[in-house]
Amino acid sequence: MIDRRQFTRLAAALAVGFVAAPSLAADPVRVAFIDPLSGPFAAVGASGLKQFQFIANEINKSGGVLGGRKIEVIGFDNKISPKESLIQLKRVIGDGIQVIVQGNSSGVANALTDAVAKHNEREPSKRVLYLNYSAVDPSLTNEKCNYWHFRFDANADMKMNALTDVINTDKKMKSIYIIGQDYSFGKAVAAAAVRDLGLKRPDIKIAGNELHPIGKVKDFSPYIAKIKASGAQAVITGNWGADMLGLAKAANDAGLEIPFYTYYAAANGITKAIGAGGVDKVRLVGEGATNPPLTAEWRDVLKRFRAKYPDDRDFTQTRIANTLQMLALAINKAKSTEPAKVAAALEGMRYTTYWGDVVTMRASDHQLQMPVRIFVHTNKNIEFDIDHSGYGLLTESTVSAHVASTPTTCKMQRP
Amino acid sequence: MLELIVFSLLNGLVYGLLLFMLSSGLTLIFSMMGVLNFAHASLYMLGAYLAYTISLKIGFWPGLIIAPLLVGVVGALIERYGLRNVHRYGHVAELIFTFGVAFLIEESVQLVWGRQNVDYREPEILSFPLFTLWGTDFPAYKAFMLAISVAIFIALLLVLTRSRVGLIIQAAITHPNQVAMLGHNVPLVFTGVFGVGSALAGLAGVIAGPALGTFPGMAAVLGSIVFVVIVVGGLGSLAGAFVASLLIGMLQTFAVAVDYSLEDLFAAVGITTSKTSALIDLYTVTVAQIGPILPYLLLVLILIFRPTGLLGKREV
Incomplete structure (x- = not known):
């Protein structure tokens, strides 16, 4: 047990820690994961979040981004509702997070891409980048395409x-x-x-x-x-x-x-x-x-995932690895987490996936060519x-x- | 066509009887205490997950008995230590209380078992096709579900109409004060009914889990439909709940098979609809697509034209 004075000191230390954190150079690059974490599609959302966090950890183990900053993926439950997603988007923007990832439901994606475009136009100082890892409605990279939206999955x-x-x-x-x-x-x-x-x-x-x-x-x-x-x-x-x-x-x-x-x-x-x-x-x-996994490196990654999550051990949404790895590359290339700079770096970027495919982010519509x-x-x-x-x-x-x-x-x- | 009708009948029957098992407890609880128990579907979910764990440890059959009993105990505890205290603040407080309990149970289940679908399976002995018609199998497990549901219906009916306990329960529904004055422990009857109602929901979960899937959203997909069943059937009426369950089961199953839309109906009577009409979306929606909202349509119609429900005696 801790006595009252110790508690006060602890609380004070924690408070100082919280206040001081944003000024440190090593604070993590936060990525908001907006997907269902409850309701009928919770299983898909929860396993997607786990896979994102695992890949973030892989990136962090090999040095993170921008010379040592870690990537942190934080889950925001949208209950697969477009309305709920927009509320979460507001929270994310309020928290100062600059990157959102979303994938489950093109209905949500259509709402998010509109909201992100409008927000970025209104508040250029607080822009957000929208990485879509799984919503495959073709219109998102056709008639509804938007500069801040990038799709890392093949469309329908x-x-x-x-x-x-x-x-x-x-x-x-x-x-x-x-x-x-x-x-x-x-x-x-x-x-x-x-x-x-x-x-x-x-x-x-x-x-x-x-x-x-x-x-x-x-x-x-x-x-x-x-x-x-x-x-x-x-x-x-x-x-x-x-x-x-x-x-x-x-x-x-x-x-x-x-x-x-x-x-x-x-x-x-x-x-x-x-x-x-x-x-x-x-x-x-x-x-x-x-x-087969095609490369030795990919086999190792899959094995590490299994070792880390022995119960729920399937790394099934492989595009998640590409999404986060390409984001990390783009942040390093842009030498910044500023969405406008990262987006510019992502356009046209070539990347070799864990399993050896060469993929390119097509600049004309932000649809990954894969x-x-x-x-x-x-x-x-x-x-x-x-x-x-x-x-x-x-x-x-x-x-x-x-x-x-x-x-x-x-x-x-x-x- | 015939095969579609036969299988729709069978599927409707299985689904309808499952609805009955859920709604029978709910309608008893409502008629006795005036409480719409929002946590009912959560107890159904709890039953499925408990039975899943028990089936891993000691097998499906013990789970079939133990899981509903555990859920019944949980239900009785909720009534005894929660609802009874909230009761004095009126129905709104009770409603909000059960709403809170529903969230609590659903979140606890997800904390314990995770957000993944769990692989709760029917026992090996029942996983074979009972018969095959026109190349489509009818699984033995579904027949088992039918048998359990019918057995529960008969058992409930006998207990309520033929036994002494049933008489007291029936009396307590309409005249709780007089029953209390005759020396019966009415609060105990309430706790018992709530417990049994919860156990029935748990049992429904136990047998539905392997057939319809055991996943975090399972309470949500059945949560609202059971309220429709008890209102359509008539509050407090077991027979009404039975009829309404079957009706809604059949309605939803057959709706899926019907591909006609308003446009087809108009065409049949010689009216052609313009493809550019502002209402074209409405005209081209098929019955199959609106199947899931048909029960709610029925609910609205019943409330307008027969507020007592099909077999109920008092107004909602």
């Missing part, structure tokens, strides 16, 4: 292009069912699927094009019954989080064993729910290869399984950055 069009290339190789495929969440991303996926299939395989019938409410469906069995009744030979879905888990569970329960072409059918319980029923049937489009991979759910040749299940994602094919690239309609307004 790039991903659908790769998925439909795989579908195209199956000449027996005659009918496909599209199901997605009823918001901007789900609609973008459906539109891209209809368009790409129409171009590549006009003979394939769209057996159903369904949107369901996001995060509200308790039981997907009725949807599975409908897919089954439609006679579709395959399913395309952009579902993620609880909605993908529910869909996979219901498909497994009903014994619906047709191929699934997905954006996010892995991790957070989904891989385990798919289990044996989805081997060689469930495919996912993504970026970072984990099986190779896109197709993974297949399996338990063979899996070094890094997911959900402790023995099943994982095996790289099946790689689309080079050049081929994966899609044109943009963005007319970038530079400050």
Whole structure:
């Protein structure tokens, strides 16, 4: 126990520490992570935050940025609501944080990119930089593009292009069912699927094009019954989080064993729910290869992550590594954390990822140009399984950055 | 078409009976104490997570018994040491209290079990397709859910209408003072009913966890719908809750299967809608898309045209 005087001294020391901290050169570069940390999508948000903090730690171990400053990632719960996100953005700006990262839900991303653009115009002295690591609605780097927004994930069009290339190789495929969440991303996926299939395989019938409410469906069995009744030979879905888990569970329960072409059918319980029923049937489009990891360095990083978080050990959102590493590079290149300088440094930046891909931040729309991979759910040749299940994602094919690239309609307004 | 109808019926039945298990406790608690227990869905969540842990340690079947009992005890403690003290400040205080308890339970669950989905599975013995129709499996576990729900309904009905305890409970719902004057310990009856209601919510969680997923948002997705069930069914009416649960289960399941929109309806009667109409978004929304709000529409209609609910005796 401490007595009263000691307590007073301690409190005084702490107070001095707090007041003195901002003037120290070594105070951390703070990054605000605005994503769901409660509600139906908490699992995805919480694991994303963990992966960001892990990569921040990796950067800090090798010297941090600007000659020794550490990167600190702080979570802000937006409950996946655009309204809540804007409140958190205000808090973040009030706290003097200059970088925000967000990825879950393009609905949130659309609200944030507008708010960030307006804020930066109004208060040039307190600008913030918006790094989008996962919201893939194509409009964010097309008609709605904004100088302060950078996307580190392949957009829905790039991903659908790769998925439909795989579908195209199956000449027996005659009918496909599209199901997605009823918001901007789900609609973008459906539109891209209809368009790409129409171009590549006009003979394939769209057996159903369904949107369901996001995060509200308790039981997907009725949807599975409908897919089954439609006679579709395959399913395309952009579902993620609880909605993908529910869909996979219901498909497994009903014994619906047709191929699934997905954006996010892995991790957070989904891989385990798919289990044996989805081997060689469930495919996912993504970026970072984990099986095989392609480089020794990447294998070490994945192993360190496992050692650090033995219970929740899957580093699944590999784009998070690129996002934070490129931010660190840009801060060092700009010799400043001032968003305008960092943004200028990010434009056109080339970076070699942990797994050896060379990626470029296209200046014209701030969409990262990157190779896109197709993974297949399996338990063979899996070094890094997911959900402790023995099943994982095996790289099946790689689309080079050049081929994966899609044109943009963005007319970038530079400050 | 037939296969879609059959499977929609089955799925609606499973879902409806699950709703019943949740709403039966809620409607009993409401009719007896006048408290809308916002923490009810959180207790459902607590049941699923407790059963998950128990299933890891000693198996699914002990969890099926122990987890609801634990949740029942938690419920009884909430009533005895929380609600009873708040009671004297009126219904608003009680409402806010249960609201607070709901947050408390949900956050505690996430503190203990984390924010990840936990892998709570049905027992091996039940993980096989019971039958296969038109190539679609009907899992044995869902049949098990049906059986448990029906058994609970029958048991509750028998206890409430045929047993002495049931008589006292029924009397205490309408005439608590007279029951107390006859020498019955009404506060104890309240605690018991709250405990049993909580245990039922816990049981619903235990059996729904493996089928619908055990994750941090599981209370939120069912939280509001159970209130719709008890209002539509009629407050305090067990049979009403049963009918309303099935009705809403079927309504939501069948809505998914219907791809027609207002535009199709207009076309059928010969009206063509312009693609540039300001209301085009409204015209093209399909029944499947608005499925999730249909129960709330039903709620509004019931409140307007039959405020007592389908089988209830008093107004909301």
